[in-house]
Amino acid sequence: MPPIDMAEYPIRVLVAKVGLDGHDRGVKVVARALRDAGMEVIYTGLHRTPEQVIASAVQEDVDAIGVSLLSGAHMTLLPRLLELMRQQGVGDKVLIAGGVMPDEDVVALKAMGVADILGQNTPPATIVATVERLVRQRQATQL
Amino acid sequence: MRATGAATGLAQGVLAGEVGAIARMITRVERGALDGADDVAELYRAGGRARVVGVTGPAGAGKSTLVAALGAEMRRRNLTLGIVAVDPSSPYSGGSVLGDRVRMQALWDDPEVFIRSMATHGALGGIARATEDAVAVLDASGKDVVVVETVGVGQDEVEIAYASHSVVVVSAPGLGDDVQALKAGLLETADVHVVNKADRAGADRTVAELRTMLAFGAGQGWIAPVLPTCAETGQGVTDLADALNRHHDWLVASGGMPERQRAMARHRLKTLLTALVHQRLDRPVPGSAFETAVEALCRRTTDPWTAAHSLLDGDLRGRPKGRS
Numbered sequence: 001m002p003p004i005d006m007a008e009y010p011i012r013v014l015v016a017k018v019g020l021d022g023h024d025r026g027v028k029v030v031a032r033a034l035r036d037a038g039m040e041v042i043y044t045g046l047h048r049t050p051e052q053v054i055a056s057a058v059q060e061d062v063d064a065i066g067v068s069l070l071s072g073a074h075m076t077l078l079p080r081l082l083e084l085m086r087q088q089g090v091g092d093k094v095l096i097a098g099g100v101m102p103d104e105d106v107v108a109l110k111a112m113g114v115a116d117i118l119g120q121n122t123p124p125a126t127i128v129a130t131v132e133r134l135v136r137q138r139q140a141t142q143l
Numbered sequence: 144m145r146a147t148g149a150a151t152g153l154a155q156g157v158l159a160g161e162v163g164a165i166a167r168m169i170t171r172v173e174r175g176a177l178d179g180a181d182d183v184a185e186l187y188r189a190g191g192r193a194r195v196v197g198v199t200g201p202a203g204a205g206k207s208t209l210v211a212a213l214g215a216e217m218r219r220r221n222l223t224l225g226i227v228a229v230d231p232s233s234p235y236s237g238g239s240v241l242g243d244r245v246r247m248q249a250l251w252d253d254p255e256v257f258i259r260s261m262a263t264h265g266a267l268g269g270i271a272r273a274t275e276d277a278v279a280v281l282d283a284s285g286k287d288v289v290v291v292e293t294v295g296v297g298q299d300e301v302e303i304a305y306a307s308h309s310v311v312v313v314s315a316p317g318l319g320d321d322v323q324a325l326k327a328g329l330l331e332t333a334d335v336h337v338v339n340k341a342d343r344a345g346a347d348r349t350v351a352e353l354r355t356m357l358a359f360g361a362g363q364g365w366i367a368p369v370l371p372t373c374a375e376t377g378q379g380v381t382d383l384a385d386a387l388n389r390h391h392d393w394l395v396a397s398g399g400m401p402e403r404q405r406a407m408a409r410h411r412l413k414t415l416l417t418a419l420v421h422q423r424l425d426r427p428v429p430g431s432a433f434e435t436a437v438e439a440l441c442r443r444t445t446d447p448w449t450a451a452h453s454l455l456d457g458d459l460r461g462r463p464k465g466r467s
Contacts, residue, residue, distance in 0.1 A: 009174050010237060010262075035238035042260050045245040052251045056244065059257055061166040089163055 011135050012062040016044045016053045018081070021071035026120070030066060030098065033124035034131065050077060054084040057093060063135040064094040064115075074101045074109065082113050092142070094134045098122070154182030158189055160284045162257065169259055172276040190282035191404075193225070193289045194391060197303035199269060199329065200313030202295025205339040207246035209313055209374040209383075210292050214250050216377075216384045217288055223255040225281030225289040229270050232262040239263075243292055257281060268302030269293035272418065275306050275411050296329060304332035305410035308403055309390045311383070313337045314353065316345035330356070333367045335386045341371035341379065365393050432457055 015031050017024055024046055031041045042060050044053065057065050065085075069077060078097055085091045097109065098118045106117045115134050118127055153171070156164025168186075198206050198213075207228065214224050228243035241260035250256040259281075263271045270293055281289045293303050304310050312333035330336075330353070338349045353369045360366075368386050372379030394400040427434060436450040 010239075031240050035233060035240050036236045038233075038236045038238040040232075040239050040241060040260075040262050042241045042244060045248065048248075052248070055251060056258075058162055059166050059259060060244075061170045 011039045011064065011131065012042065012060065013039055013064045013066055013131060014042045014044060014053070014057045014060055014062045015066040015068070016048050016056075017046045017068055018048055018050055018053060018077050019069075019071055019073050020047065021069065021073075022046060023070045024068075026070070026098065027066075027068040029124065030068070030127055033128055034066075037128040037132070039128075039131070050080045050084055054081060054088055054090070057085075058088050058090055062093065063138065064096060064131055066096045066098065066131070069097060069099040069101070070120075072101075074099065075105055078109050078114055079112055092138060094131075094138055096131065096134065098127070154185045154283075157186060157280055157284050162254075165257055165280060165284050166259070168280045169273075169277045172280060173261070173271075173273040175273075186279060186283040190279050193278075193282035193286050194309070194387075195278055195282075195307040196288060196290045196387060197293065197307030197310045198290060198313060199293040199296055199300075199303050199310065199332075200337075200339075201297065201315070201318060204295075204313045204315040204318075205374045206292050206295070206313050207243040209311075209337065209339055209372065209380075210243075210290055211247040211249055212372075212374045212377050212380045213383055214247065214256060214290065216380050218250070218253060218255065220384065222287040223285065224250075224257070225278075225284070225286040226250075226256070226258045226292065227261055227274055227277050227281070227289065228258065228292040229261050229263060229274060229294050231294050232264050234265070237264070257284070257286065263294055267300065269296045269300035270302050270306060272414070275407075275414075278306070298328040301329055301332045302410075305406055307407075308394065308400075309334045309387050311335045311337055311387070313339050314349055315340045316343050316349045318349075334365065334390045335383065336367050336369040337379075337383060338369065338371045339374050342373045342376075346371055364397065364399075365390065 013034055015027055017027055031043050034041045042056070042062060044056055053065065067078070067081065074097065081095060085093060085095065094115045096116050096118065097114055100120050101117065109117060116130055118130060153164050153168055157168050198210050200206055210226060214226060217224055226247065230239055230241045230243060232239045239262040241262060244258055244260055247258055250258065259277060261271045261274060261277065266272050270291065274291060278289050278291060291303060291307055293300065310332050312330060314336065316338065336353050338346055338353065340346065350369050350371055357367060357369065370379055370382050370386060372383060374380065394403060424433065432454055436445065436454055439445045440447060440450055
């Protein structure tokens with residue numbers, strides 16, 4: 001049987017809203033854009049805990065986790081997500097954050113292991129391209 | 144990447160009930176990567192213990208919410224649980240938004256519940272091609288009950304009846320009259336009928352119409368109960384769990400269980416065989432028996448029926464008989 005060609009299969013992405021943040025319009029636009037790019041999007045709804053997000057990401061075996069944060073709690077929640085990912089043995093999944101955060105926080109979060117941070121003005125096509133690039137990079141290192 | 148060594152490790156992980164191993168095994172199943180792997184047999188040998196419950200019905204009837212409420216009830220009864228929730232793929236992009244999990248958040252913090260969302264990828268029967276294998280993985284992992292939630296279905300997507308021990312058909316009030324209730328197809332597959340959103344106007348009438356329809360066929364073994372539920376509040380869900388237990392007991396006591404299991408095995412083998420035939424035909428091999436038969440048909444030295452039967456009796460990819 002031929003080897004599994006990862007590029008043949010749709011990318012699986014979990015998109016989540018974490019914590020006390022009721023703004024889900026942006027994350028729905030992102031879910032739609034990823035869907036229209038042929039990806040499988042698992043939408044998890046509002047007010048999730050980091051533990052719930054990572055538990056879901058493990059069960060769904062997603063390639064990437066996209067977290068939308070507009071609450072200002074990114075310096076608490078994103079490091080917690082990274083910590084849980086490592087604890088659950090899925091530190092290799094791509095964690096991408098979106099929303100509004102100061103430049104110095106972006107630098108710090110990327111240094112901690114957040115794969116990319118897409119600000120509120122990022123066009124959907126850029127989001128799609130970023131997810132694709134980061135996931136394919138990850139798959140290439142796994143083969 | 145035919146890493147059979149690693150795969151065996153993965154199967155061991157599944158058998159030990161490790162969440163990460165179950166998840167990766169289901170991914171392999173979805174990608175068709177179980178074919179020929181050493182560990183498939185191991186998984187199938189270990190399975191066969193879980194009760195498989197199918198939940199089907201039209202979009203918006205409340206299937207996901209009902210599965211969440213039923214799952215919580217099963218957890219109260221100390222049963223471990225796997226859920227496979229199927230949602231449609233886009234016919235345009237092939238992508239999907241899998242949103243059933245959102246309704247099941249009450250189960251997310253429970254380590255004894257494994258929920259997996261799955262896209263149909265163009266399959267038309269209400270479940271995905273990999274759904275039954277995902278059920279087999281969850282079964283092998285030791286779950287007591289595996290619930291399969293189909294996509295929202297209409298009248299004719301009844302594959303779940305061949306993929307589960309008990310089928311729950313979820314209706315909602317206001318979607319049809321007594322003639323709809325009489326039609327062939329989906330409603331016939333029900334082992335248990337649920338009229339969800341029973342707090343809404345017209346629910347009593349829907350329950351009555353279904354009961355009337357079922358009374359016409361009374362006296363033929365199991366009679367599907369019609370249960371009003373309100374999945375959001377949990378009303379009626381205990382009755383549903385009880386009814387599923389009764390159906391299971393009836394299958395065992397009446398001797399219907401082996402028959403049901405045989406029907407499931409037959410369906411699984413049939414769909415897989417059909418898929419493999421398609422796969423082979425989609426990849427033409429020059430000089431194969433198939434291509435030879437194509438040529439013969441062009442020259443009109445055979446007819447399509449004779450050629451097709453002789454191909455079925457032989458090997459679709461191999462050399463034609465008597466010429467190897």
